[in-house]
Amino acid sequence: MGKTIIEKILGRKAGRDVKPGDIVTVNADRVMLDDIMMPFIVSKFNEMGFPKVWDPDRIVIIFDHLVPASQVDDTRAYRISEEFIAKHGIRRVHRSDGICHQLMTEAGHVIPGDVVFGTDSHTTTYGSVGAFSTGIGYTEMASILGTGRLWVRVPSTIKIRVNGKLPGNVMSKDVILRIIGDLTAAGATYKALEFTGDTFDNMSQSSRTTMANMAIEAGAKCALFSPDEKTAEYCGITLDDFQKNLRGDEDAIYDQVMEYRAEDFVPVMAFPSQVDKIRPVTQAAGTPIDQVFLGSCTNGRLEDLQAAAKILKGHTVAPFVKLIVTPASRKVYREALADGTLEILQAAGAMITHPGCGLCCGRAGGILTDGERVVATNNRNFLGRMGTSKVEIYLASPMTAAACAITGVITEPAND
Amino acid sequence: MEQFSGKVWLLGNDIDTDIIMPTEYLVFQTIDEMKPYAFSPLRPELAGKVSPGDIIVAGSNFGCGSSREQAPEVVKALGIKCVIAKSFARIFFRNAINNGLLLIENETLADDVREGDQITVIPGQKVLYNGKEYPIADLPDNLLEIIDAGGLVKAMRRLNGLDLDKDQEQAGEQAGAPAGEQNQESENGKH
Numbered sequence: 001m002g003k004t005i006i007e008k009i010l011g012r013k014a015g016r017d018v019k020p021g022d023i024v025t026v027n028a029d030r031v032m033l034d035d036i037m038m039p040f041i042v043s044k045f046n047e048m049g050f051p052k053v054w055d056p057d058r059i060v061i062i063f064d065h066l067v068p069a070s071q072v073d074d075t076r077a078y079r080i081s082e083e084f085i086a087k088h089g090i091r092r093v094h095r096s097d098g099i100c101h102q103l104m105t106e107a108g109h110v111i112p113g114d115v116v117f118g119t120d121s122h123t124t125t126y127g128s129v130g131a132f133s134t135g136i137g138y139t140e141m142a143s144i145l146g147t148g149r150l151w152v153r154v155p156s157t158i159k160i161r162v163n164g165k166l167p168g169n170v171m172s173k174d175v176i177l178r179i180i181g182d183l184t185a186a187g188a189t190y191k192a193l194e195f196t197g198d199t200f201d202n203m204s205q206s207s208r209t210t211m212a213n214m215a216i217e218a219g220a221k222c223a224l225f226s227p228d229e230k231t232a233e234y235c236g237i238t239l240d241d242f243q244k245n246l247r248g249d250e251d252a253i254y255d256q257v258m259e260y261r262a263e264d265f266v267p268v269m270a271f272p273s274q275v276d277k278i279r280p281v282t283q284a285a286g287t288p289i290d291q292v293f294l295g296s297c298t299n300g301r302l303e304d305l306q307a308a309a310k311i312l313k314g315h316t317v318a319p320f321v322k323l324i325v326t327p328a329s330r331k332v333y334r335e336a337l338a339d340g341t342l343e344i345l346q347a348a349g350a351m352i353t354h355p356g357c358g359l360c361c362g363r364a365g366g367i368l369t370d371g372e373r374v375v376a377t378n379n380r381n382f383l384g385r386m387g388t389s390k391v392e393i394y395l396a397s398p399m400t401a402a403a404c405a406i407t408g409v410i411t412e413p414a415n416d
Numbered sequence: 417m418e419q420f421s422g423k424v425w426l427l428g429n430d431i432d433t434d435i436i437m438p439t440e441y442l443v444f445q446t447i448d449e450m451k452p453y454a455f456s457p458l459r460p461e462l463a464g465k466v467s468p469g470d471i472i473v474a475g476s477n478f479g480c481g482s483s484r485e486q487a488p489e490v491v492k493a494l495g496i497k498c499v500i501a502k503s504f505a506r507i508f509f510r511n512a513i514n515n516g517l518l519l520i521e522n523e524t525l526a527d528d529v530r531e532g533d534q535i536t537v538i539p540g541q542k543v544l545y546n547g548k549e550y551p552i553a554d555l556p557d558n559l560l561e562i563i564d565a566g567g568l569v570k571a572m573r574r575l576n577g578l579d580l581d582k583d584q585e586q587a588g589e590q591a592g593a594p595a596g597e598q599n600q601e602s603e604n605g606k607h
Contacts, residue, residue, distance in 0.1 A: 023556055048572035137485070137507075139514055143572050151559055153509075186480065190506045221506060 002249025004157040005224040006192040009132045012242065013115055020156035025149050029131075030058050030109050032118035034100050036065040037138050038081040041119065044142035053088045054148035060092040060109050061085060062100040065357040070364035098329025098355035101125040101213060101297035104133075106329055111235050112227035112243040117141065117150055122297060122379065124220060127193075127212035128205065129235055130227035130246045135216065155221045156255045157192040158183075159248060162199040164262030169415040171307065172207035173299055173377065173397035175199075175260075176214045177268050181278030182258065189219035191255060194248050199262040200225060205234040206303040213298045214379050217275040267412050270395035273381050281400055281412040289394075291374040292317075292405040293386075294345075295326030295353075296360040299377035299398050305336045308402035309344040311413060317349035318408025324366040325350045326358060348405075362386045375404045417518075417539040417560050422471040422497050425462060426531040427455075429475035433508065436479065436487040447486065447493045454490045468495030471535060473526050475501065479508025488512035498537060500525055500552075513559055516567035525550045 003011065011018045013026040033041055038061070053059060061081060066074040085093055094103050101122050104110045112130035117123065119141050126133035136150070144150050160179060193215050200208065208225045215223030225231075226247040232239045248254075267281040294300070294308050305327065317323045325345050327333040333355055336342045342352055351366075358365040360378040368374055368387035374394070376386065381393035394410065403413040434457065441453045454463045472491070478501035479487060488511045491499065498518035512519050522543060529535065529545055536544040539560070543550040565571035573579050 021553060023553075023559060025556065025558055044569065048569055049576035049578045050572070051576075137511065137514070139485070139568055140510065143568055146572060147575070151513075151556070186477070189477070189480075190503075219506070 002251035002253075004159075004192065004248050004252045004254065005130065005194055005226065005246050006132060006155055006157060006222060007252070008242075008246060009113055009115065010152065010154050012113070018154045020154050022154045023151055024154060025151045026115050027148055028058060028117055028144055028150060029114040030060060030104075030116045031141065031144055032100055032104055032109075032116065032120070032123060033059065033061045033141060034065055034118070034120055035061075035063040035067070035077045035081060037119040037141070038077050038084065040138040041141050041145070042080055042084050044139050045145050048142055048146055050146035053090070053145045056089045056091065058148070059088075059090050059145065060094075060100075060104065061090060062094045062103055063096065064094075064099045064103075064355075065361055065363065067096050067356050068354065068364075070358075096330070096354070096356075098327070098332070099297045099300065099357055102209075102300065102328035102332070102355075105129050105209070105235065106331060108236060111237055112231060112239065112246060117144060121216050122213055124215045124223050125209060125213040125297060127215065127223040128209040128225055129231050130225055130243065132222050132224070134222050153190070155190055155192045157194050157248070157252075158188055158220075159194050159196060159254045159257045160260075161257060162195075162197040162260045162262050164199055165202075166199060166262045166265055167415050169267050169399055169413040170265045171397040171399055172203060172210045173214075174265055174268050174400075176211040177270055177278050177395065178260075178265060179258070180214065180218045180270075181268070181276050183218040183276070185217060185274065185276040186219045188215070188221075191220055193218070193220050193223040194254075195223070195225050196248060201228065204303055205230050206301045209301065210298055210304075214275075217379060267397060267400050269375075269400065269410075270381050272392040272394065275379075275381060275395070281396065281410065284394065284410040285412060287410040288373065289321060289375055289404055289408060289410060290372040291322045291324065291366060291368060292401050293324050293326070293359055293366060293374060293376040293378065294350075294398055294401050295324070295328065296357075296376075296378035297328055298379040300326055300328030300332065300355070302332050302335050302339075302341070304377065304398040305332070305341045305345065306339075308398045309341045311399060311402035312348040312350075312406065313344050315348055315406045317405045321405055321408050322366065323348070323350040323405045324353060324359060326353045326360075326365065327355050329355050350405075359386060375401050375410065377401050417564065419536060419538040420469070420497060421534055421536040422469045423467065424529050424531055424533050424535055425466065425470055425472045425496075426526065426529060427458070427472060427474040427478075429502075430477045430480055431455075431458070431474055432480045433487040437490050447489045450486060450490050451493050454494055463494060466494045466496065469497050470495065471497055471537070472499045473501070473529050473535075474499065475526050476503045478502075478504050479512070480505040485511045485515060488515045488517045492517040500537075500543065502526055513562055514568035516563050516565065516570070518563050520552050522550050522552055
């Protein structure tokens with residue numbers, strides 16, 4: 001009987017053949033703890049009575065939601081985190097390097113085939129390198145810190161096959177938004193997504209990351225790409241036999257197979273205020289906007305900033321529009337600085353902020369108020385996500401965001 | 417885990433966490449204060465009539481909605497022995513096990529069973545009702561240990577050699593754990 005990617009990863013961990021529905025206990029290769037959850041995790045860990053963590057080297061602590069601090073109480077989380085880091089000798093710590101989901105793969109904490117848990121729902125992101133990664137609560141994280149283990153239920157898999165060449169004005173963001181619209185926000189609950197087809201083979205590692213990041217918006221437990229040479233180069237490794245074999249077998253059993261032709265995709269947006277309310281950009285064309293946000297763990301990588309800069313080059317942002325650019329990491333920031341991308345964005349009128357979660361989680365750097373409308377490249381448009389509950393958030397690709405910033409109205413990027 | 421029998425409360429599909437524990441009552445500091453309002457948007461009488469050892473049988477996607485850990489905690493605090501549903505929402509499933517509430521999946525029981533009837537559960541094997549057997553999946557020992565201990569925090573304390581005397585005293589009690597204030601903060605947080 002053939003296996004899906006997730007069955008292979010969890011089967012190796014369990015030391016036996018596994019099938020959907022089985023509950024297995026697995027050792028975590030790495031865990032990710034973010035600053036905003038640290039006070040709760042530490043409190044539960046202490047209540048559980050563990051004298052020490054199971055393995056300091058498998059623990060990554062990232063300050064991203066709360067840096068730089070925007071409220072006076074934010075630094076309390078730093079203090080609690082620093083005490084915990086010092087007490088347990090944790091060395092994998094990022095205090096201002098960028099967003100957790102970018103750093104976990106970029107800084108080499110995750111490689112293909114790993115099992116990773118994080119205290120944030122967008123932990124699905126590392127499926128972009130063929131790792132099983134998913135979000136959990138702080139109570140469970142506390143127990144992993146003590147034991148190194150967690151139980152998981154083996155999910156069934158939805159295979160998504162796309163072949164062909166995407167139109168020039170379509171990015172991977174448009175592809176995943178369309179898929180979420182087709183699946184609906186609960187359509188992949190408890191399930192794994194598995195991406196296959198030459199469109200994904202030809203896709204950059206960065207574009208794959210955008211898609212795995214957003215899988216949770218369809219309820220998915222994880223979203224897996226097959227690691228290839230691009231993945232190996234990004235992770236700085238040579239793929240071993242197990243990693244090379246992380247692809248769905250021909251005779252594996254899938255819940256459902258969704259097939260698309262790449263040529264059929266068009267630029268789309270998630271209209272306010274549901275992630276699965278997906279419409280073509282043209283349907284809202286001409287709608288005035290107040291702000292554009294280019295950034296986040298979904299679309300704050302060099303490729304995203306370059307795609308926007310290509311459209312913005314030689315143009316100026318509409319006078320009433322605030323364009324906020326937040327690179328996903330310090331590394332992305334420095335690369336975009338070095339190659340002139342930030343210069344183009346800056347010249348066009350962008351405000352460039354320090355890498356972090358800031359605006360995407362509605363804490364800092366461009367919060368909006370009643371009646372305002374924003375085109376944003378992040379992953380959620382829930383009511384109140386980026387300010388008050390009467391802000392309209394349209395989720396879109398970096399290209400669409402750039403086209404909108406120039407005109408000041410919702411605009412489909414040119415296909416050339 | 418030993419086999420047990422209980423009286424059935426029958427609910428439908430998509431019983432969400434706002435039905436199980438409406439947002440307006442999350443301001444209470446303890447689960448005991450929330451208990452009378454469990455399921456109140458759908459079945460306001462239910463919380464007052466449940467007896468310890470009763471069993472909830474429901475359709476698909478039980479516990480969908482938010483991640484509030486108060487939802488499984490209040491079901492447990494009511495004395496519900498287990499929930500048998502066609503399927504559970506992912507986060508509710510984990511939160512339930514971690515709060516010591518037994519969940520069982522079965523595709524057909526909810527279509528056959530009538531409210532108020534008695535059913536017998538043989539954990540890891542089957543449910544017996546009206547002369548018919550309904551197969552259920554096996555739970556590994558470590559999950560049963562969490563449920564037996566009364567939740568993940570208590571299980572971890574036991575693992576670490578704490579509360580051993582207290583566990584023996586409390587064996588057989590139905591009381592749920594008090595609500596943590598942190599749970600509410602987490603629920604309200606945006607990340």
